Amino acid sequence: MQNILFNILGYFSSWVLMLVTLMIALFAESTHTYFSGRSLSRRGMIVSLLPLRDIFKSMTMPISLPEASVIRLSTYLPCFALAALIPIAASIPFFSFLPIMDNGGDLIQILQFAALSETLAILAIFSLGTTDAQITANRMIRELVKLIVPMMAAFISIAFYYSANGIQGDPFSLNVFTTALHMTPSAPFSLAGTLIFIFVIFSQIPHSNAGFGCSLLENCELPDFNGAPRSMLQLWSIFRAFLVVALVTHIFFPWGYFKGLNAGFSISWWAQSVNFAAFWTTVLVMRVFGVTLCWKVMELLEKKVRIKNSGVWLFIILTTVATLLVVYEGIKISMEVAAF
Amino acid sequence: MISTLETGYFIWNFTAWLKIYLLSAGVFCLLTFIIKKNTGGSLVSKKMMRGCERDIDEGFFEQIVSSFRSRIMQPWFDFPFSHILSIVLLFLLFAVALFSKSGVE
Numbered sequence: 512m513q514n515i516l517f518n519i520l521g522y523f524s525s526w527v528l529m530l531v532t533l534m535i536a537l538f539a540e541s542t543h544t545y546f547s548g549r550s551l552s553r554r555g556m557i558v559s560l561l562p563l564r565d566i567f568k569s570m571t572m573p574i575s576l577p578e579a580s581v582i583r584l585s586t587y588l589p590c591f592a593l594a595a596l597i598p599i600a601a602s603i604p605f606f607s608f609l610p611i612m613d614n615g616g617d618l619i620q621i622l623q624f625a626a627l628s629e630t631l632a633i634l635a636i637f638s639l640g641t642t643d644a645q646i647t648a649n650r651m652i653r654e655l656v657k658l659i660v661p662m663m664a665a666f667i668s669i670a671f672y673y674s675a676n677g678i679q680g681d682p683f684s685l686n687v688f689t690t691a692l693h694m695t696p697s698a699p700f701s702l703a704g705t706l707i708f709i710f711v712i713f714s715q716i717p718h719s720n721a722g723f724g725c726s727l728l729e730n731c732e733l734p735d736f737n738g739a740p741r742s743m744l745q746l747w748s749i750f751r752a753f754l755v756v757a758l759v760t761h762i763f764f765p766w767g768y769f770k771g772l773n774a775g776f777s778i779s780w781w782a783q784s785v786n787f788a789a790f791w792t793t794v795l796v797m798r799v800f801g802v803t804l805c806w807k808v809m810e811l812l813e814k815k816v817r818i819k820n821s822g823v824w825l826f827i828i829l830t831t832v833a834t835l836l837v838v839y840e841g842i843k844i845s846m847e848v849a850a851f
Numbered sequence: 852m853i854s855t856l857e858t859g860y861f862i863w864n865f866t867a868w869l870k871i872y873l874l875s876a877g878v879f880c881l882l883t884f885i886i887k888k889n890t891g892g893s894l895v896s897k898k899m900m901r902g903c904e905r906d907i908d909e910g911f912f913e914q915i916v917s918s919f920r921s922r923i924m925q926p927w928f929d930f931p932f933s934h935i936l937s938i939v940l941l942f943l944l945f946a947v948a949l950f951s952k953s954g955v956e
Contacts, residue, residue: 526874571915573890590883594875598868620863739886
């Protein structure tokens with residue numbers, strides 16, 4: 512009995528500590544909105560400097576749903592959508608200083624939970640039952656496809672590259688990606704492909720055009736849906752964007768460099784702390800500056816390419832090129848091994 | 852009951868994923884339920900529009916923050932050694948999680 516209690520206490524402590532790390536997501540979002548707000552206000556555009564204020568404000572307001580909504584689904588589905596992001600967070604190394612799951616989750620399982628989370632969020636919007644909600648849900652489906660397709664292509668092609676490289680065990684494991692073989696200059700095609708993947712994935716993170724933030728339902732969208740469920744959905748969208756950044760950063764983080772840097776430390780927890788701080792600083796910088804840069808560059812490219820649906824075409828072409836580059840590197844290695 | 856799926860390529864620990872998902876869903880649903888109960892417990896008319904309505908006091912959020920700060924945070928800040936106690940609390944959470952090893956699947 513004492514053991515069970517102690518186990519539950521330990522598990523809950525790890526969970527709470529992981530939520531502390533999730534606060535970085537909110538910090539990154541507010542920092543980003545602060546910078547973009549300053550830049551846009553210089554051009555005469557008014558952007559709320561405190562998007563989080565609205566989220567927490569609506570937490571304290573009575574729940575309001577449209578008359579046509581399925582009440583229980585609209586109220587509680589956002590909670591399940593947000594909860595489905597937590598296992599993903601738990602499987603990313605360094606999301607918690609303590610591994611609540613075995614550090615180094617499987618990318619296929621991560622994508623399954625991501626799809627589950629997105630589906631629940633879309634269902635929550637559909638359950639509102641209004642025409643506006645249907646338009647928003649349809650937009651969310653399009654955004655989901657545009658985000659998850661390049662991620663799947665990236666994970667599958669990089670896993671293929673590692674399989675061709677002779678990696679034993681699960682090529683989809685995040686631990687395999689920490690070997691960072693796909694980012695070495697000796698594999699130029701794979702390096703170029705991964706960089707294109709990073710650009711495509713970052714540029715497809717759903718965001719509002721007004722404040723360039725990741726929060727869902729900004730700009731008075733669905734005004735008759737209010738209260739805690741709306742806040743949950745907005746928190747969900749911010750966490751989702753942050754998790755995507757953390758996952759993608761994990762793929763190209765210079766693990767080799769940091770392992771070399773830590774070699775001088777004989778104390779393992781100190782080396783772990785250095786890695787922890789370095790990784791989260793990178794994620795924070797990528798979220799605040801890297802993602803914004805990708806959004807802006809994609810916007811510019813869409814304007815330059817003067818064809819109908821230029822954004823979709825760019826997305827398809829870049830994803831295909833990146834996949835081919837990484838797969839080509841894998842095939843090249845297979846051929847070299849076969850020749851040897 | 853199968854708790855892990857193990858092949859030559861991957862190991863999926865279903866129990867670990869399910870436990871953390873259900874715990875998170877439970878906590879978030881409970882939070883929503885408490886908020887719903889405290890803010891009236893029933894759905895109000897659709898006149899309330901977040902971020903768009905004009906009849907809500909602009910200082911509403913500030914009032915909440917101010918009362919939270921004065922009633923809950925301030926007594927804690929006034930307490931001597933509160934910062935040390937906060938660090939100790941976080942350290943305790945860390946130690947319990949680390950040494951119980953229950954979080955590690």
